[in-house]
Amino acid sequence: GNSVTQMEGPVTLSEEAFLTINCTYTATGYPSLFWYVQYPGEGLQLLLKATKADDKGSNKGFEATYRKETTSFHLEKGSVQVSDSAVYFCALNAGKSTFGDGTTLTVKP
C-alpha cells in the first residue's frame, strides 16, 4: 500500500534559521504530493502541493520539489519565523490521501 515517512521531530530552531523537513513516500502510479500545516488550535490546511515529477510547490516562503527518482518531497524554508511554529504533515494523494505522522516545529526568538 501507499505510505509516507517523515523526519521525526520535534524540531527546534532559532528565528531566521534554515529549515528542512524530510519526507519520502511509497506509492503505485503517480501520486500528487502535499504539505499540510496545523497551527496551534487550528485545523489542518494545505501549505503547498506538486502534482508531477520535478514540480516545485511554494507558499509563504516554503518550498518542496517532487523528486520521483528519490521518491522524496522535502520541505524547506530559508529563514523561519516564530509564526511558523506548527505541526507539518507530508501527504500523498493517489485516489485517496495518505499522511505522514507529522513533524512539530518550534521556532524560538
Add this chain to the structure above:
Amino acid sequence: EAGVAQSPRYKIIEKRQSVAFWCNPISGHATLYWYQQILGQGPKLLIQFQNNGVVDDSQLPKDRFSAERLKGVDSTLKIQPAKLEDSAVYLCASSFRRESEKLFFGSGTQLSVL
C-alpha cells in the same frame, strides 16, 4: 466561502457508551472523508464517500464504527460501543471531486473515552 463544519468540538464519554459526530462539507464538494488522528500520529482515513456512496471503508472498524452520508451532503460518524483506544481527534474533510488534490479540513472533534 464557509468551511467544513464539525460538531461537537469536544466530547467526553465512558467506555461502552455511544457517540456521534456530525460534519457538513463545503457546498458543492462531492467527496467527504472521515479521518482519525491519534495524538502524535498523522490522520488515518476511516471512510471516504463520493456523493452518498462509499468509495473506501477498508480501515473502518465496522464492528463498532458506522458512517452515513444521506442525500450526499452532510455526514454522521458513530461509534458504538466506544473503547479507550478510540480516544482521538476525528477530522472531517471534503474535496470538490474524488481525484481533487486539495482537501479542506474541519476543526475536528476531540473524543476522550474514560
